Amino acid sequence: MRELICITCPMGCHLAVDTDERGEMKVTGNRCVRGEQYAREEIFNPKRVVTFTCAAVLPDGSVPGPESNLPRRVPVRTTIAFPKERIPELLGALRGMTIRLPAVRGSVVLKKALDTEVDVIVARSIASE
Numbered sequence: 001m002r003e004l005i006c007i008t009c010p011m012g013c014h015l016a017v018d019t020d021e022r023g024e025m026k027v028t029g030n031r032c033v034r035g036e037q038y039a040r041e042e043i044f045n046p047k048r049v050v051t052f053t054c055a056a057v058l059p060d061g062s063v064p065g066p067e068s069n070l071p072r073r074v075p076v077r078t079t080i081a082f083p084k085e086r087i088p089e090l091l092g093a094l095r096g097m098t099i100r101l102p103a104v105r106g107s108v109v110l111k112k113a114l115d116t117e118v119d120v121i122v123a124r125s126i127a128s129e
């Protein structure tokens, strides 16, 4: 028996996941069919939206100095949920990236990250001065 909270909608149903004598998964506690879909995905192929910050560089490639009001990091996020088991690999790739200012919200910084269908985009616009 495994317990999960469905995060598909604000109802937050408490799910109980069990397997019957034939080895088939049985989900209870869900108020709708999406809860069962959520439980299956969470158990067999868990995914999460990933947020991170990448190093910012000025248009000339230099790092914003201490006299500047500009942030040194640019927030980024995945466009959709990313396979959980590969998140450390994704963070490793993002850790080595720099983003040139100005950064525009929604612009793609890593397309089809790690050969998935998930893009990484800028989460918040930041001017360059």
Ligand code: SF4
Pocket: 006, 007, 008, 009, 010, 011, 012, 013, 029, 030, 031, 032, 033, 034, 035, 036, 038
């Ligand atoms: S099971 Fe349905 S009603 Fe309950 S939290 Fe999930 S989506 Fe919402």
